[in-house]
Amino acid sequence: MTSGSIRLYSYWRSSAAYRVRIALNLKGMPYETMPVHLLKDGGEQHSAQFSDLNPQELVPVLLHGSRILRQSMAIIEYLDETWPTPPLMPATARDRQRVRAIAQMIACDVHP
């Protein structure tokens, strides 16, 4: 199911949102950016409107049609599986393992 517009709730300095922007742009996918200012007025991520989208009150959130997607790495996997061309992952299991290991080093170890 690939129909439905894409909206990315994002903050320009967020490395997690940056990952998703990179994936969308590498795939050449049209999307609308919904800015969420993480500092203004104590942080727009804590607003009732945004926490309805993500109770964790973190960006990024990606809306695909009415589907709400959270967690940058899971969003990127969804994008790659739903729009496989051009692929983000290499052809072999060995190379994919290497890419996942590097990505998890950043997302799970460095980022926190």
Ligand SMILES: N[C@@H](CCC(=O)N[C@@H](CS)C(=O)NCC(=O)O)C(=O)O
């Ligand atoms: N594991 C999450 C991390 C998301 C995350 O940490 N987002 C930060 C910006 S990089 C955020 O929204 N912080 C807001 C806050 O801490 O209040 C993901 O990869 O999506």
